Amino acid sequence: MFEYHGWITVRESAGEEDDDSRLRQIVDELRERIAAMDSPYLLDLRWMNGEPFIHLGGHSNHRSAPDVFELFAHVATIAPGSYGLLHVRDDEDPRHENETRVLRLVRGTLSEHTEQLLSPCVPTLEDPFTG
Template identity: 65%
Template structure:
């Protein structure tokens, strides 16, 4: 995240406050492992406002800690043009880009059977 220990502590504390302020049913966790700070995001938010806060958090990490990297998989069946895809937000050196996750898309029939009602 950052080579300056004081700056890193400031970044981590700011992230901790932001995570604590998010009202979401998702797993949102910040912890130290092997001397590095890690943010863990997981779960299923079925409301746009809940998922928006989590996506904003992911982007925010990249903005304040430009050495950060990670993946966040998202399925949003209300995303025009991507209703049947799992999208992956890829953070590399703090920059977030969106891609289709080919290993899990198209959702139907890869993850689910077609609805036959």
């Protein structure tokens, strides 16, 4: 099972003001990339209160397309002022099968962490299998 929920605030830089025309170019590029991902799950880019945001979520039997990790890495590269979180539960990852992981995007850098509030998955989220 592969479950993910995340968001990104898209910013060209971490400065006070983004170059509006450059930010619009970035958003146009991201919109094309998102459309090409052709996800059956939640994958949305929209402007709210003058700022672009990406929201994503999904739940499938196995890790498969869309590659949400690649999307976060791409945003980190083209819009290094962006920030966001991606929560992932992947019971097929042998290193983290009983953890919810968090991918953190800050200032063009990605880092991965254990989500302490949702881990360990058993018994925090689910009862142990007894059967």
